Amino acid sequence: MKRIAILGSTGSIGTQALEVIGANPESFELEVITANNNADLLVAQALAFKPNAVVIANEDLYEQVRDALQHEDIKVYAGANALNSVVEMGTVDMVLTAMVGYAGLQPTIRAIKAGKEIALANKETLVVAGQLITDLARQQGVNIYPVDSEHSAIFQCLAGEFHNPIEKIILTASGGPFRGRKADELSKVTRAQALKHPNWEMGAKITIDSASLMNKGLEVIEAKWLFGLKNDQIEVVVHPQSIIHSLVQFEDGSIKAQLGLPDMKLPIQYALGFPNRLKNDFPRFNFMDYPQLTFEKPDLETFRNLQLAFDAMERGGNMPCILNAANEIAVAAFLREEVGFLEMSDIIEGSMAKVAYIANPSYEDYVTTDRETRSYAAEVANKLSLQ
Ligand code: NDP
Numbered sequence: 001m002k003r004i005a006i007l008g009s010t011g012s013i014g015t016q017a018l019e020v021i022g023a024n025p026e027s028f029e030l031e032v033i034t035a036n037n038n039a040d041l042l043v044a045q046a047l048a049f050k051p052n053a054v055v056i057a058n059e060d061l062y063e064q065v066r067d068a069l070q071h072e073d074i075k076v077y078a079g080a081n082a083l084n085s086v087v088e089m090g091t092v093d094m095v096l097t098a099m100v101g102y103a104g105l106q107p108t109i110r111a112i113k114a115g116k117e118i119a120l121a122n123k124e125t126l127v128v129a130g131q132l133i134t135d136l137a138r139q140q141g142v143n144i145y146p147v148d149s150e151h152s153a154i155f156q157c158l159a160g161e162f163h164n165p166i167e168k169i170i171l172t173a174s175g176g177p178f179r180g181r182k183a184d185e186l187s188k189v190t191r192a193q194a195l196k197h198p199n200w201e202m203g204a205k206i207t208i209d210s211a212s213l214m215n216k217g218l219e220v221i222e223a224k225w226l227f228g229l230k231n232d233q234i235e236v237v238v239h240p241q242s243i244i245h246s247l248v249q250f251e252d253g254s255i256k257a258q259l260g261l262p263d264m265k266l267p268i269q270y271a272l273g274f275p276n277r278l279k280n281d282f283p284r285f286n287f288m289d290y291p292q293l294t295f296e297k298p299d300l301e302t303f304r305n306l307q308l309a310f311d312a313m314e315r316g317g318n319m320p321c322i323l324n325a326a327n328e329i330a331v332a333a334f335l336r337e338e339v340g341f342l343e344m345s346d347i348i349e350g351s352m353a354k355v356a357y358i359a360n361p362s363y364e365d366y367v368t369t370d371r372e373t374r375s376y377a378a379e380v381a382n383k384l385s386l387q
Contacts, residue, residue, distance in 0.1 A: 003034035003091055004272065005116075007083060007107055008098035010041040012203045013121045013147065013264060017096055018045060020269045024278055025198045032086045034099075037061065043068040050074065052091055055082045057103075076250035080106075087111035094272065096147070097122035100205050101328050102370055105129060110364070112142045119215035121147035123222040124328075127364050130225030144226065145271040150219055151226055152267035153258035158227075161250065169229065170226075170247040170255075171219055173241040173298060173373040174199050176211040179240060183302050189341045191334065199242040199262045209305075209333045213298065213345055217309020221320050224313060231313055236306070238296040242283065261285050303343040312352065317354060318361040318369040325373035329381055338385035346384070351377045 004021060008014045014033070021028040035042040036056040039140070046054045046069055054074040056065045062078035069076055079088065080103070087107050094117040097104050108164035111118060113136065120126065126133055137144050146152050150171045158166075177196050178186060194211040195204060206259050209215035220234050242262040249255045260266055261283055269278055300307040305327070312323040330344035339347065355373045358365050 001029055002027065003029045003031045004110075005089070005094070006030070006096045006121075007034050007087070007104065008036075008100065008326045009033035009045055009099055010035040010038040010204075011100065013096075013098035013268065015160050016265050017042075017098060017268050018049065020265055020272060022049070023280065023329050024269075027273060027276075029277060029377050031089065031092050034083055034086070034169055035148060036099075037115055039068075043277055046072065046074055050152040053077060053086055055079075055086055057083060063265070069218075072078065083107045084110045084237070087116060088114040091367055093114055093258065094119055096268075097125065098147075098270065100203055101226070101261050102128060102324060104287075105366070108133065109136065109165050112140055112266040112324055115142060118144045119147050119268075120144050120226075121268075122167050122219050123148055126222045126225045127218050127324045128370070129361075130221065130320070131361070132363060132366070134225050134228075146222075147227055147264075147267055147271045148219060148222065149264060149267045150246040151223060151263070152270055154223065154227060155247055155265045156258045156270065157246075157248040161248075161256075162251050162310070165193075166227065166229065166233060167249045167251050167253075168233045168235055169223060169227065170235045170237055170249065171216065171223060172242070172246050173213065173216040173236055174210065174242045175240050175296070175298075176213065178211055181236065181302070181321060183342060186302065187342050191337050194334070194341060198240070200264070203266075204335055205328070208334060208344075211370040212305045212346075213303035214305035214309065214327055214331075214339065216298070216310075218324070220306075220309055221313050231310075233285060236298050238298050239293065240296075241290055241293055242289055252339060258286060272375045303355065304342075305348065307346065308348050308352065315357070317357060318355075321361070321366050321369045322352050322355045322373045323348060326377040327369045329374055329377035333378075333381040333385065339381050340384075343381075343384050347377050347380050350380050 030049045036057045039061040058367045059078045066076045095111040096119040098121045247257040312319040326348040330347040333339040
């Protein structure tokens with residue numbers, strides 16, 4: 001029986017993780033759930049699953065959640081600091097980091113320091129501070145299990161191969177809703193169009209990242225740290241059907257792939273249940289429904305965010321942290337319809353050129369870098385919105 005804390009239980013990954021936990025009561029027990037603003041759903045989840053504790057990050061909503069749960073034996077906490085404390089609870093074995101963005105960094109660090117296993121969906125944590133997080137996990141003897149479908153695929157391909165060096169990995173990308181489009185068309189795309197992903201139903205931020213290919217860029221950096229790879233060992237191929245979730249090539253030239261329908265419940269279940277494969281009734285893949293699986297080279301000139309992510313990884317230090325912070329600001333401004341789709345790359349590129357580079361950042365350097373980048377990127381986004 002694994003006792004699980006879900007950071008971000010009201011989101012796309014969080015709600016699917018609850019389905020997995022609900023379907024496997026003999027394997028998992030829910031200890032903690034958390035949300036940012038969605039108090040109603042958090043309360044409904046608490047009433048359904050009866051966890052030990054809930055956290056609402058937005059402190060203004062504390063009384064609402066406390067009152068709604070007053071007749072239950074459930075502890076209610078509020079605020080960002082409470083997220084850091086609940087992951088350390090003695091009754092928690094594994095923390096599923098399903099929060100979005102940089103906000104996931106601190107609770108992930110606290111969970112690792114407390115020796116909790118990590119099921120990592122919050123890729124931004126590894127993008128911002130991959131070296132720090134992986135060093136810490138190694139020191140603490142903590143395993144980080146990938147939830148991202150591509151990284152789960154690689155992890156699954158590596159089962160039984162841990163002593164065989166990887167020659168390279170190939171991350172697949174759907175290409176998003178704007179695959180094949182050129183810059184003049186992309187300059188006019190709307191928020192609604194960008195939020196329509198062809199294959200996956202996800203939260204708003206990652207859906208925009210998928211449309212701009214930033215998501216793949218973040219995943220490249222995430223893979224580097226998760227699997228201890230050199231930069232030139234990571235390739236991206238566009239595979240519009242999202243059936244092959246990623247591949248590993250070994251030193252004998254053999255390639256292993258993991259396939260399945262695009263459904264996040266499978267990688268979530270694999271991460272929570274590792275090393276076991278739990279029986280389920282998720283829809284099965286059938287080759288006859290997909291007579292063609294196709295592959296293309298990513299268009300790095302049009303989708304500049306992917307190139308910027310490769311550049312940030314190559315530069316190292318705090319550059320991926322700058323990339324991430326600028327991207328979070330750019331995506332938020334695009335979602336508010338204040339900047340255009342291509343202007344997101346301008347904001348990121350400008351921030352990477354402007355914010356001070358640090359080759360060997362400490363945790364405090366990441367905090368400062370994140371703050372300075374957000375401030376600069378917001379200024380640029382604001383200027384663009386007034387044009
Ligand atoms: P969602 O936007 O759907 O959910 C985010 C969750 O985090 C919600 O529970 C939200 O609470 C909470 N949250 C957001 N901001 C904060 C904050 N500042 N403090 C505390 N809690 C916060 O995101 P997704 O589920 O789509 O994605 C979560 C993470 O998983 C991301 O890092 C994403 O890149 C990654 N991921 C997602 C995939 C997917 O299929 N969705 C696939 C692979 C990776 P509230 O609801 O109250 O706002």
